[in-house]
Amino acid sequence: MNRSPRQLCAVVALGALAAGCSSAPDEGNSVRVPPNAGVYKIGNPYQIGGTWYYPREQPDYDETGIASWYGPGFYGHPTADGEIFDANALTAAHRTLPLPVNVRVTDLENGRSLILRVNDRGPFAKSRIIDVSERAAKLLGFYEAGTARVRVTYLARADLPSGAPQPFGAGTPPAVVSAVPAAPTTTVDTSTLGAVPGVAVAPPTVTTLPPTPAAPQQETASVDSGLPTGQVNNVPVPAVTHLYVQVGAFSVYQNAARLAAKLGGDLKISAIQRNGQTLYRVRSGPYDSTDEADAAFAKINNLGANDAHIIVDQ
Numbered sequence: 001m002n003r004s005p006r007q008l009c010a011v012v013a014l015g016a017l018a019a020g021c022s023s024a025p026d027e028g029n030s031v032r033v034p035p036n037a038g039v040y041k042i043g044n045p046y047q048i049g050g051t052w053y054y055p056r057e058q059p060d061y062d063e064t065g066i067a068s069w070y071g072p073g074f075y076g077h078p079t080a081d082g083e084i085f086d087a088n089a090l091t092a093a094h095r096t097l098p099l100p101v102n103v104r105v106t107d108l109e110n111g112r113s114l115i116l117r118v119n120d121r122g123p124f125a126k127s128r129i130i131d132v133s134e135r136a137a138k139l140l141g142f143y144e145a146g147t148a149r150v151r152v153t154y155l156a157r158a159d160l161p162s163g164a165p166q167p168f169g170a171g172t173p174p175a176v177v178s179a180v181p182a183a184p185t186t187t188v189d190t191s192t193l194g195a196v197p198g199v200a201v202a203p204p205t206v207t208t209l210p211p212t213p214a215a216p217q218q219e220t221a222s223v224d225s226g227l228p229t230g231q232v233n234n235v236p237v238p239a240v241t242h243l244y245v246q247v248g249a250f251s252v253y254q255n256a257a258r259l260a261a262k263l264g265g266d267l268k269i270s271a272i273q274r275n276g277q278t279l280y281r282v283r284s285g286p287y288d289s290t291d292e293a294d295a296a297f298a299k300i301n302n303l304g305a306n307d308a309h310i311i312v313d314q
Helices: 006-014 134-140 253-263 290-302
Strands: 046-048 051-053 062-069 091-093 101-107 112-120 130-132 147-157 180-183 186-188 205-207 232-234 242-250 268-274 277-287 309-313
Touching: 062 134, 101 130, 101 134, 112 130, 112 134, 130 134, 147 309, 242 253, 242 290, 253 268, 253 277, 277 290, 290 309
Parallel strands: 062 130, 091 112
Antiparallel strands: 046 051, 062 147, 062 309, 091 130, 101 112, 101 147, 112 232, 180 186, 205 232, 242 277, 242 309, 268 277
């Protein structure tokens, strides 16, 4: 688990998680969202540990990185959008996505894919991209390990706790909602979840993990609903992935070279084609372990690269 001590006190600046500074899990009771709690919000920019975060609408959000899970110290207390944190709920925390929204989290190490409701802010361990609930970590298969290489993809705004619909139109088109991300650079958007080109994997299957006693009954619903149901999809993922610390991506090579020269170290420039455009990425790696990537991230961050982040790539 990688919920840092910062989150227990510094998040007071956000006003939403301040009550999470002291608490113990209420064994045998699953805390649910109280009536009339929770609002749709984007939120104002905020600063933690010298880094500014800017919440915003991100309908095209699709990133890879390292996930962690959180729970102790937050049981029964308000999340950033006014709901109540529940370790057995299918929820997650993200630094900049609007709240609440539904995202698909795919474990790139075992192929398990799960839809979660983002209703909280975090993680503020800068080398992580999402914190998930304990229940979600167990379903995705990384509860014991504490972290996992994942892909996080935005699906749509989530219904409010009161049952009110999404605040805009009919939401995301069904084809996008049902799409299951598989590889770091390719989205599987067919109902049959076909294999990713160039990736040798076994045929995908759909399984439902046995629910825990505290799990809500709707966890047996269809995964194609685009809602956090608790059903896990097994999807094709790359046989081998690596971790990189990326400090920037530029459409002009000279800008990438300038940043690499400024920071020094073992940064390299690599080109990638995206949407018909060549991007020049400044990054270090590859690293095979999270510990190695974390050490490299800390070193680069100390050089003043506040936008550095860990990504998963082949």
